[in-house]
Amino acid sequence: MLVALSLGAVMLLTLGANPITGYAALIDGAFGGWDELADTSIKAMPLLLVGVGICIAFRAGVINIGGEGQIIAGAIASTVVALVLPDVSRILLVPLVLVGGAIGGGLWGAIPGVLKAYAGVNEILSTIMMNLVAAQFLSFLLQDLLTDKASGAIKIQQTERLSANADLPLLPGDTRLHLGVMIAILIAVLGHILLFRSALGVRLRAVGHNADASRYAGMPVKKSIVQALAFSGACAGVAGAVLVFGSESHRLIAEGGASGFTQSAGFNGIVAALFGGLSPLAVVPASFFFGGMLTGGISLQQELQVPAALIVALNGIVVLFVVGSLKLQTRLRSWAQEAGSGSLRGSESPPSDHAPQPADSVAISEDSDG
Amino acid sequence: MKATSTKVVASAVTALALVAASCGASDDAADAPAEDAPAEVAAEAPADEPAEPAEEVAEPIKIGIVAPSAENDLAWTQSMVDSVSRVAEGRDVEVAVSGGLFVVQDAAAAIRGYAEDGFDLVIAHGTQFGAPLQEIADDFPEVSFALGTSTDFFGKDNIYAYSVEAGEGGYVNGVMAAQLTQSNVIGVVGPVPAGDAKLYIDGFVAGAEAQNPDVEVNVNYIDSFGDVLLASEAAKAFVESGADVLTGTAQMVVGATGIAAEEGVPWFGTQSNQTDLGTDIVVASQVYHWEVVLNTILDQIAGGKLGGERRDLAQQRWPRDGVQRQLRPRRWY
Amino acid sequence: MNIAGDWVPSPSPARVRAKGLSYVPEERMRDGAIGEFTVAENMMLVDYKTDPYTKHGLLNRSAIEQRCEGLTAEYRVKTPNIDTPTKNLSGGNIQKVVIAREFSCDADVLVVAQPTRGVDIGAAEYIHERLLQQRAGGAAILLISEDLDEVMELSDRIIVLLEGEIMGEISRVDFNINDIGLLMSGVAATASTSSA
């Protein structure tokens, strides 16, 4: 981590910027005041939501690279809810659009789940493909069916201003912070309960660690895979809904391509989840950190004319260093343990050695559960 | 076929700019249109850096630009950055630019950021920024915002909507293109059928067809402002299907101009001066001289009017259906 | 498949277990236990979702702890505590975890494969003891083992399989290492064999 940051400092230097002022601008832009903290939280939200979903999928041994598509599916579903039921009162419509997002993303996630469980399609492949399909579908919808009729001849790729009853209410305090933050944290807590405090979580994690043993223990492996991807997609789908109804535009906008809408949260969420050691509660600070990097990057650009792309590159380096040092940490820790200290607590143990290797995807043999 | 057209271009023109003049198009604007925009050749475009903050003089006007693509994209964003730096030559302004904000939510944050930092005018240079701007503008009644291209200021007192009659320069380009083509097939690479891109392309098609009814203008909206690869492949598809003149609009056309340069096919540019993309193929570029609009807006801000009207950049007025009046392209060489 | 008189169509581990069958797999680390899971989690791998361990879908930690502490003591699993990752335990203790789990579900039918392979003598004897207890409790036990002493010591009937075919069956009164040896080598024994 420190190494990565010092590499970032070197990059700042070569760009002709003072690294100290650079990092100061970064930190100030990310955490320097209530408004900055609010912006950071808003950036962190989709990362957190996707990240919680990633925790669920990876823990169940399913590699979900489909966050992008699931966000879009959730956004579309929630937008349709708001378009169909614009007059429902606020107290109902807000939950409805969120649930709509969850269902949209959940279904989108369940498809690769079913394909993997019952047809043996590798989920890395299918989730990547589902991302492409979702992006094109969004583009299709926003070119005609869902476009803002008011924009007339200049057809902007966006929906009309969605019902004000679906706006995520702003939290008290004079910032842009809205209910989505609370929802994201709530879902992180729910994700934690699901994984570590529920019977379903035992099953998902068991399947993720060892599909064979789980099957011999009588667990339905295929069903678990579908459920894991559905839950994972549902979390990303809520992120999609939050991106629509928590945005300042309160519409679904695809101008500038699908990645403009998702803000690449489908990928960055994976990073946040790993930083949180695939533990939903730990993803909260992790996503907050990355949200801070992203908002800080924009202020870095504004104040020092250093392209915000630096932050993306830096994120990549941080990821490399962190995953690269996990093994080292585990070894150090096991030495320390052998030296005498007690054993680790179970599910709360530091996840680096406890989490499944996300890439150990569950293999399904022909004779698994029916 | 390729060889002949190359020669035609070489002898024709290298670079010239279509200059747009301003015309107050708002219903209440009674000011005389600044008709005589100089037909300057926009060759020098010192846009690599935003203007330096002006020397300590009393209260410079602070302008913030929020734009979707890079400041020097040789297209949409650069047209505004160049224009503002030209404004800065004659006025006491302080400029800050946030480019590359294709994520609407990031752009919204930047717009809000400038407003909070006490900027006098925040230019949201992208149609898609209209949605968040509508809501942001209410929070900063003392700040003036400009949104383009847009014909709608959403009834807000502090939003100027600006747009460009891109079809006019498009029409001129179309007329010229129709004279250049020998195969009578012209290809157009567009982003999405919206905004100034659509206006330009519609004008171009009208111009070409008015000049020569036999000309077939094929348009390909590639659904992306950013995908140069698709733009390049679209251009290639045009060339392969017989097109010997190309044009296109938005920042991804750099992919298409690469093909044009490789194949020696004449290219018509728009938004910014695109001569740099290929000195031997770019026949003409329509350049958006936003300063005409900006100066009016700045004057009005100085007079206390923060918005609530629409300002259009136009070449000359002609009936909006565009076809009636023939332009003689020779005038532009 | 027929379990305790019930016909199970297209048997899967889940369906078979629902009919009251427990299974101690041969490869305990691969099929029997999950190394990364804690001792407690592995002990709950089959019963995790039954009352009282799960209520309204949520795990009841105190009930689980109570049971696992009990099992750990009862089966003399040597572990620092029940939250230790199972892979940190010795092979014999992992086997005890699996056996504790499988024997504690009150199964009608127990399928036990190589229960003492790679297990130290003390633990093996203990496992034998528990097996006999299960029998005394009324469970039908199918013991699969290559250890002839183990088989002869524990079983009521021995069926010798060779390359998937039943070579013969011997009842306890007729146990004779030579006969078994002959059956294992593919020679049908003369004494009191009958194919089942």
Add this chain to the structure above:
Amino acid sequence: MGDFFTVSVLVATLASGIRLATPFLLAGLGETIGQRSGVLNLGVEGVMLLGAFSAYYITLETGSAVYGILGAIVVGLLIGLAYAFITLIMQAQQGISGIGIYLFGLGFTDLLFQKNVGTPKPIRGLGEVNIPLLSDIPKVGEIFFQHSLPVYFAFALVPLVWFMINKTTFGLNIRAVGETPEAADTLGVSVNRTRLATILIGSTMASLAGAALALEVGIFQQNLTSGQGFIAIALVYFGAWRSYGVMLGALLFGIVQATVLQLKTLGIVEGANSSLLAMAPAVLTIVVLAIVSRRVAAPGALTRPFDRAA
């Protein structure tokens, strides 16, 4: 308006499809070799971007695309070394370190472009090389034998990669290491050395794929590859870890893309419907995989780090 089913349009579409398939194919073949040895690299997209930028920038500065390609090769090797260090020596999780490489490539190339180039400056690509005689065959010549060098190179690699994997000792080592590294190790095959080699090959090919793209377009921009690297990975699964299968997948994507473009160019399909058409290859891939997946097995040790001590 035009008719799609004319010979010249079909010929142009196929030629364009082959061109578009090239980056997929190069990157996909490289990834295939890596995965056969048990190494998943999800960072192909990032490596492609780095290769694309280095090829573009060096060509821009030196004026020679040859130097550009050489530069891309060097960059590919360097990234390969870094990735090998992280995954083989540090034994990092492969899927995730790939995401790290992706983010790094995405951000770093954007950064360098903005800082060192800024405004779009076109470069001269490699140009087409017409294969003598063959390119003169009507239609066929136009489809297959009037391309730039990377296109020929990519397609020539298909049988070469097949040969290497299936008919050489090195290929045997790769497969052994990818299926059961422990067994290979006891037989004296160095697992990590074999994997290092495949990672370097894969990374270099991904880098070349990016270079081919940049030289074809003649320009660089932020996220030039726009997801092609991820598709290339998917194509490895599509092709069931066989070079010919990967080629089939690459051609499928390339030709469908080219068809959509042609249909739009000719005004046959417009606007929104083209988005639906553009989904076709992805949907088709999923459907095909759903049908055939049961019959192919992934390399046994894919994504499993090898640690002799463990």
